[in-house]
Amino acid sequence: VVVTSPLLQAVLDVLGTLVFAVSGGIVGVRKGLDVFGVLALAAATGLGGGFVRDLAIGAIPPAALDSVLLLGAAVTGGMLAFLLHVPIGRVERWVGMLDAVGLGLFAVVGAVKAADFGIDPAPAALLGMVSGVGGGVIRDVLAGRVPVVLRQEIYAIPALLGAALAVLAYETGTYGTATALAAVAAAATLRIVAMLRGWNAWHAPGTGRT
Amino acid sequence: VVVTSPLLQAVLDVLGTLVFAVSGGIVGVRKGLDVFGVLALAAATGLGGGFVRDLAIGAIPPAALDSVLLLGAAVTGGMLAFLLHVPIGRVERWVGMLDAVGLGLFAVVGAVKAADFGIDPAPAALLGMVSGVGGGVIRDVLAGRVPVVLRQEIYAIPALLGAALAVLAYETGTYGTATALAAVAAAATLRIVAMLRGWNAWHAPGTGRT
Amino acid sequence: VVVTSPLLQAVLDVLGTLVFAVSGGIVGVRKGLDVFGVLALAAATGLGGGFVRDLAIGAIPPAALDSVLLLGAAVTGGMLAFLLHVPIGRVERWVGMLDAVGLGLFAVVGAVKAADFGIDPAPAALLGMVSGVGGGVIRDVLAGRVPVVLRQEIYAIPALLGAALAVLAYETGTYGTATALAAVAAAATLRIVAMLRGWNAWHAPGTGRT
Numbered sequence: 001v002v003v004t005s006p007l008l009q010a011v012l013d014v015l016g017t018l019v020f021a022v023s024g025g026i027v028g029v030r031k032g033l034d035v036f037g038v039l040a041l042a043a044a045t046g047l048g049g050g051f052v053r054d055l056a057i058g059a060i061p062p063a064a065l066d067s068v069l070l071l072g073a074a075v076t077g078g079m080l081a082f083l084l085h086v087p088i089g090r091v092e093r094w095v096g097m098l099d100a101v102g103l104g105l106f107a108v109v110g111a112v113k114a115a116d117f118g119i120d121p122a123p124a125a126l127l128g129m130v131s132g133v134g135g136g137v138i139r140d141v142l143a144g145r146v147p148v149v150l151r152q153e154i155y156a157i158p159a160l161l162g163a164a165l166a167v168l169a170y171e172t173g174t175y176g177t178a179t180a181l182a183a184v185a186a187a188a189t190l191r192i193v194a195m196l197r198g199w200n201a202w203h204a205p206g207t208g209r210t
Numbered sequence: 211v212v213v214t215s216p217l218l219q220a221v222l223d224v225l226g227t228l229v230f231a232v233s234g235g236i237v238g239v240r241k242g243l244d245v246f247g248v249l250a251l252a253a254a255t256g257l258g259g260g261f262v263r264d265l266a267i268g269a270i271p272p273a274a275l276d277s278v279l280l281l282g283a284a285v286t287g288g289m290l291a292f293l294l295h296v297p298i299g300r301v302e303r304w305v306g307m308l309d310a311v312g313l314g315l316f317a318v319v320g321a322v323k324a325a326d327f328g329i330d331p332a333p334a335a336l337l338g339m340v341s342g343v344g345g346g347v348i349r350d351v352l353a354g355r356v357p358v359v360l361r362q363e364i365y366a367i368p369a370l371l372g373a374a375l376a377v378l379a380y381e382t383g384t385y386g387t388a389t390a391l392a393a394v395a396a397a398a399t400l401r402i403v404a405m406l407r408g409w410n411a412w413h414a415p416g417t418g419r420t
Numbered sequence: 421v422v423v424t425s426p427l428l429q430a431v432l433d434v435l436g437t438l439v440f441a442v443s444g445g446i447v448g449v450r451k452g453l454d455v456f457g458v459l460a461l462a463a464a465t466g467l468g469g470g471f472v473r474d475l476a477i478g479a480i481p482p483a484a485l486d487s488v489l490l491l492g493a494a495v496t497g498g499m500l501a502f503l504l505h506v507p508i509g510r511v512e513r514w515v516g517m518l519d520a521v522g523l524g525l526f527a528v529v530g531a532v533k534a535a536d537f538g539i540d541p542a543p544a545a546l547l548g549m550v551s552g553v554g555g556g557v558i559r560d561v562l563a564g565r566v567p568v569v570l571r572q573e574i575y576a577i578p579a580l581l582g583a584a585l586a587v588l589a590y591e592t593g594t595y596g597t598a599t600a601l602a603a604v605a606a607a608a609t610l611r612i613v614a615m616l617r618g619w620n621a622w623h624a625p626g627t628g629r630t
Contacts, residue, residue: 028570034621036577037570051476056261058270060478061534065543065550086626114271123275130275137352142557144566146354150238150247157246201244206296266471268480324481333485340485347562356564360448360457367456411454416506 008177010069012109012184013050017073019102021046023095024139025081026088031143035082042078044142046070049134053110053127057117096195097188099136103155104162104187107132108180111163115170124170128163129156132187153201154194162187218387220279222319222394223260227283229312231256233305234349235291236298241353245292252288254352257281259344263320263337267327307402309346313365314372314397317342318390321373325380334380338373339366342397363411364404372397428597429529430489432604433470436525437493439518441466444559445501446508446515451563455502462498464562466490469554473530473547477537516615517608519556523575524582524607527552528600531583535590544590548583549576552607573621574614582607 024045028038047064054062063070081088088095110131114124133149133156140147149155165183169175193199234255238248257274264272273280291298298305320341324334343359343366350357359365375393379385403409444465448458467484474482483490501508508515530551534544553569553576560567569575585603589595613619 029624029627031566031570032623032627033570034573034623036573036575036621038624040570040576055265055475056270056272056275058268058478060476061539061543061547062476065476065546066540068542071546082624085624119271120276122278123271126275126281127271141351141561142567142570144354144564146241147352150241150243150250150352153244153246155246156250201246203242203244204239204248204292204295207239207242265475266480266482266485268478329481330486332488333481336485336491337481351561354564356451357562360451360453360460360562363454363456365456366460411456413452413454414449414458414502414505417449417452 005176008180009109009112012105012180013063014069014073016102016105016109017046017050017070018077019098020049020106020135020139021074021077022081022088023099023102024135025078026085026095027139027143028078029081029085038082039075039078041139041142042081043071043074045135045139046074046077047135048138049106049131049136050110052134053114053131056127056130057114057119059113059117097192100158100188100191100195101184103132103159103191104184106135107159107162107187108166108183111166112170112175112180115167121167121171125160125163125167128166129160132156132159132163154191154199158187158191158194161190215386218390219319219322222315222390223273224279224283226312226315226319227256227260227280228287229308230259230316230345230349231284231287232291232298233309233312234345235288236295236305237349237353238288239291239295248292249285249288251349251352252291253281253284255345255349256284256287257345258348259316259341259346260320262344263324263341266337266340267324267329269323269327306405307398310368310398310401310405311394313342313369313401314394316345317369317372317397318376318393321376322380322385322390325377331377331381335370335373335377338376339370342366342369342373364401364409368397368401368404371400425596428600429532432525432529432600433483434489434493436522436529437466437470437490438497439522440469440526440555440559441494441497442501442508443515443519443522444555445498446505447559447563448498449501449505458502459495459498461559461562462501463491463494465555465559466494466497467555468558469526469551469556470530472554473534473551476547476550477534477539479533479537517612520578520608520611520615521604523552523579523611524604526555527579527582527607528586528603531586532590532595532600535587541587541591545580545583545587548586549580552576552579552583574611574619578607578611578614581610 021042025042028041051062051064107128111128114127137147162183169179231252235252238251261272261274317338321338324337347357372393379389441462445462448461471482471484527548531548534547557567582603589599
């Protein structure tokens with residue numbers, strides 16, 4: 001078992017938190033929330049997935065409450081969304097791509113953190129997926145809408161892919177900057193291609209949809 | 211303190227997960243979700259109650275992430291709902307009865323697992339109730355509706371009954387297949403009778419309802 | 421490090437639970453729930469914030485499930501709301517003030533409990549804030565509305581203030597009845613003044629609101 005670089009994990013985690021906090025903040029601005037509401041929704045989005053992961057692996061207290069870097073990233077992302085939502089809104093498609101990168105980052109970081117805590121490979125990959133989609137689920141539940149991960153065709157699958165690749169690298173002793181970024185890129189690419197191509201998954205037979 | 215049969219617990223747990231996953235999957239199909247959304251909602255419904263219970267008793271990692279059997283039961287339940295929602299929908303009343311059985315199964319399994327982890331009798335029974343109603347709460351919150359347990363007259367009470375009976379058997383050293391099934395049957399029967407008879411609980415005075 | 425008085429903590433905790441359970445119960449009555457639904461929503465509101473806090477600090481099992489006092493306070497608050505919602509509704513403004521007191525109580529109790537469990541000062545204060553706002557978030561999500569803490573101008577900030585003051589007293593060895601009540605009063609006063617004066621926080625530039 002390889003010793004994971006704490007610096008690498010921290011950098012990926014901060015980036016993922018920042019990206020997801022921006023996405024949560026944008027939703028908050030569009031719901032008409034004030035600055036504190038926007039920051040709270042951004043923080044819940046950026047930190048929520050990791051919070052659930054840390055409870056599940058017994059990482060007490062959760063990094064979301066214990067890391068100045070993560071808290072700073074969440075607040076920064078929320079303020080960026082609050083101040084710059086107009087220019088950010090003009091590049092909507094780029095926001096979806098950023099979100100795809102955040103999904104990949106969290107899936108990889110979450111899976112490897114779980115493995116570091118002694119979780120077996122398969123549940124570690126599942127926890128990576130939960131880390132990736134959890135923040136968005138919390139954001140959507142708080143904002144009063146059905147979570148994106150339930151509505152959008154190919155969202156949880158890319159997270160599971162990135163998490164599984166990261167666990168594979170971890171277990172084979174090849175986890176490092178190169179393989180971590182490759183796993184993030186695989187997850188983000190699958191998500192982005194699915195988004196750009198409008199890939200649809202099947203609907204249930206007899207519901208009048210295909 | 212009796213040693214609980216792991217096999218008995220596992221069988222009851224898998225059955226409960228399967229039943230609840232079907233109920234979550236049916237809700238997903240009716241919300242127009244695609245196959246991945248249906249599977250995600252089914253898994254959250256089938257595994258969510260046990261996930262919360264395991265966090266509360268310190269069972270790390272939660273069985274929901276660590277057990278191939280439970281994951282398989284959740285996915286199977288989701289696929290059954292996806293493929294067979296039309297015939298399942300024709301026997302709607304039977305679905306409510308299945309759900310009542312799932313409620314009893316989870317209440318009993320959850321209470322005994324909590325007791326096995328050294329939780330005192332009263333909180334163990336409460337945790338059994340939470341295990342029973344938790345998956346449905348998560349299903350309904352994700353699907354954007356007020357949870358059934360808040361709206362339906364007699365739902366949490368049968369779960370508490372089954373959990374309390376299971377803890378009683380556990381503490382008196384008589385827990386086993388017979389008493390476990392009796393506790394499940396007591397919970398399911400109370401739920402089903404309340405449902406079939408349309409038993410109503412009181413509404414607050416002055417609200418124009420009785 | 422001072423040894424915290426268990427009695428002081430217990431009294432503050434029971435009061436906070438009672439107040440929040442009443443607020444949850446009132447929401448339940450207004451949603452048309454029956455007596456069990458009202459009690460369940462009251463319990464989730466009164467116990468939810470502490471439940472999340474206890475999971476995050478590793479206090480297993482959570483006090484919400486293990487304390488007869490807290491369970492009794494939650495049920496009592498729910499029954500008060502069920503039976504007395506009409507006279508309570510006539511003094512709506514007082515309900516807001518009670519809620520402000522509950523917010524302060526939970527923020528202080530939560531922060532000090534976290535510190536007692538060895539959590540560092542900054543995350544302990546954040547956990548106090550989460551304890552204060554968590555029950556209301558759960559109440560609103562279950563009732564199908566966007567949480568008050570996201571919509572109301574100055575809500576999380578008073579909780580953070582009270583929690584930070586409590587941690588300050590704890591770390592300087594001056595935590596006791598007097599300083600605990602001062603921290604509760606500071607949080608409640610800031611919340612009440614913000615409510616009475618209708619203080620607004622800023623909205624994002626370009627949204628047509630100020």
